[in-house]
Amino acid sequence: MGDNALWNMKASALLELMTAGEVSATEVVEAFLDRISEVEPKVGAFLEVMREEGLAQARRIDKLRQSGEYPGLLGGLPVAVKDNICVAGARCTSGSRMLANWIAPYDATVVRALKEQGAVIIGKTNMDEFAMGSSTENSALGLTRNPWDPRRVPGGSSGGSAAAVAAGEVPLALGSDTGGSVRQPAAFTGVTGLKPTYGRVSRYGLVAFASSLDQIGPIAADVKDVCLLMDVISGFDERDSTSEDRPVPSYSRVLSKSARGLKAGVPKECLTQGVSRGVRECFERALEILEDLGIGIKETSLPMIRYALDCYYIIAPAEASSNLSRFDGVRYGLRAEAKSLEEMYMRTRRNFGPEVRRRIMLGTFALSAGYYDAYYLRAAKVRTLIRRDFKRAFEEFDILLSPTTPTTAFLLGERTQDPLSMYMADVLTVPANLAGLPALSVPCGFEDVPSGGNGEKETLRRLPVGLQITGRPFDEETVLCAGYAFYQAVAAAVEAELTCMRKGLGQVG
Amino acid sequence: MPLKAGAGSGGKHTPKIDVKHVARLAMLKLEDGEAEKMQRELQSILEHMEELFSLDVKGVEPSFGSFDGAELRLFPDEVRAGLCRNEFLRGVPAVRDSYVMVPRTGQEQGSPRKNNEIEGEWRARDGR
Incomplete structure (x- = not known):
């Protein structure tokens, strides 16, 4: 087993094999389930693996194919779903003790779309509690490790989904992105992730964190597979009042378009935000590659994005404090025993973890009488200024480029005691959420860091670096087109490392 | 920064x-x-x-959503099949008949009863 193993193949290749009748959906799903059994003890990406349901769905898909029926765009492909997205009949914990035993009574719109297109939901993935965090360490229910280095975080909050794809446990996954929670873990684990334009993908069935920022997005090994998932999950949904009713292109089709002649801006502010040397070097090489592809690159300035992180850490907690008020023991999940209603609220809400409590406090403060204007309203105005910056930039440029994250994956425990240093991990990703823009993270190289051995044998660890491509609202096509062109140029090198890492994970020890 | x-x-x-x-x-x-x-x-x-x-930020309009012109839509005011009540109630910590139960909010004479006593009574009655 190795390069040609089913679990090491991309979704598009697996689909071709299944369509040609060379392998069955059951064989594909079994291969991934076996892979999960093999490496999950080292990775910890899943909160729940849905073995029986997955195999039953795979058999249904095989029957459809045998009888000559079309099994859907994703017919037989395993997909992992972040545990804040509802799958009917399955636990939906949001990584919280508060919802540890809550069973979702319905499918999220994206999950329904996956099922309709023949996907096999294979499990629910670990995440920071209520998607608040950048390392998945805030999960109350389990520890996820970075498959590239088990001492490091996979990023977050969709750390489970990204780690599962990177480890070859699943070819496709869904995450959610409020301030970078799809792109940052994708960058940390060497896979591809897209935050779609706000309103492009339905949020119905997503546990709300910050409603004006949240978007569900795909994570996969390459841009082509991301397009495949986007083709399934995009589009209008009347159940989400912020879903946009406008035509959806075929994203897979944009891959045949040329990126030549696109104009790209590099906001100079993005390279001053604590970007490490290794990340900067990879980013600069990526710019050279893009230029060779015929993309025009010019430095630009978005002066307001230096305020984006502050702005985000007022708006997101403010919305969260309101959204999370529903977890009071009355209607969902956990209820603490108490004599009075108020005592029940208070005792139930003891079960929020420290970061969630911190953000509820911060958000409640920012919305409270006497401080609303100074904090929340001011942040909402700064958000306008940030959006204006982007609008201006997109008059001149088709896409904007930056590293996805200032550094590569940090060590487990390295930032848990200092909330501010954890927040810094989002500094390059939050602007796209504040402005509602589509943004892709695609692998662009590796940084070699010391493995931190006990001094005897100091070796180097390869840690992936992500390139972020941001586009105009509802112009995922251009973002994906540029991302695809770029990835073709680095795919051989990136995938050789990925395969090598995956093989190493499977070895005993 | x-x-x-x-x-x-x-x-x-x-x-x-x-x-x-x-x-x-x-x-x-x-x-x-x-x-x-x-x-x-x-x-x-x-x-x-x-x-x-x-x-x-004087004179700057605040943004509460993601972009200009984005409007919240309202559902048409018509009856349609939604999530089944019983399916929803299955996830509620304490239910009696089809009501969500919470501890007593007003004080009556006598000592207030414990939530778990009340719940136990409902469960016995509902045969759960």
Whole structure:
């Protein structure tokens, strides 16, 4: 087993094999389930693996194919779903003790779309509690490790989904992105992730964190597979009042378009935000590659994005404090025993973890009488200024480029005691959420860091670096087109490392 | 860089947060020792946001959503099949008939009964 193993193949290749009748959906799903059994003890990406349901769905898909029926765009492909997205009949914990035993009574719109297109939901993935965090360490229910280095975080909050794809446990996954929670873990684990334009993908069935920022997005090994998932999950949904009713292109089709002649801006502010040397070097090489592809690159300035992180850490907690008020023991999940209603609220809400409590406090403060204007309203105005910056930039440029994250994956425990240093991990990703823009993270190289051995044998660890491509609202096509062109140029090198890492994970020890 | 871990900026604009008051608004109970830690952490987060106050935002319209012109749609006012009540109630911690039950909010004569006693009674009655 190795390069040609089913679990090491991309979704598009697996689909071709299944369509040609060379392998069955059951064989594909079994291969991934076996892979999960093999490496999950080292990775910890899943909160729940849905073995029986997955195999039953795979058999249904095989029957459809045998009888000559079309099994859907994703017919037989395993997909992992972040545990804040509802799958009917399955636990939906949001990584919280508060919802540890809550069973979702319905499918999220994206999950329904996956099922309709023949996907096999294979499990629910670990995440920071209520998607608040950048390392998945805030999960109350389990520890996820970075498959590239088990001492490091996979990023977050969709750390489970990204780690599962990177480890070859699943070819496709869904995450959610409020301030970078799809792109940052994708960058940390060497896979591809897209935050779609706000309103492009339905949020119905997503546990709300910050409603004006949240978007569900795909994570996969390459841009082509991301397009495949986007083709399934995009589009209008009347159940989400912020879903946009406008035509959806075929994203897979944009891959045949040329990126030549696109104009790209590099906001100079993005390279001053604590970007490490290794990340900067990879980013600069990526710019050279893009230029060779015929993309025009010019430095630009978005002066307001230096305020984006502050702005985000007022708006997101403010919305969260309101959204999370529903977890009071009355209607969902956990209820603490108490004599009075108020005592029940208070005792139930003891079960929020420290970061969630911190953000509820911060958000409640920012919305409270006497401080609303100074904090929340001011942040909402700064958000306008940030959006204006982007609008201006997109008059001149088709896409904007930056590293996805200032550094590569940090060590487990390295930032848990200092909330501010954890927040810094989002500094390059939050602007796209504040402005509602589509943004892709695609692998662009590796940084070699010391493995931190006990001094005897100091070796180097390869840690992936992500390139972020941001586009105009509802112009995922251009973002994906540029991302695809770029990835073709680095795919051989990136995938050789990925395969090598995956093989190493499977070895005993 | 707006947020720098470690160095405080002095906090010219940053008020001292009354964490007990905020916790009360948020329906959170801070345990012994937690209030001081929370105070320190929030205070340092807010101090690092000081730079926001250097921006002139006079006359700037606030953005509460993601882009200009985005409007919330309303459902048409018509009856249609929704989520089945029973399916929803299955996830509710305490249910009696088709009602969500909570501890008694008003005081009647006599000592208030424990929630688990009441719940036990309902369960017995509902045969659960």
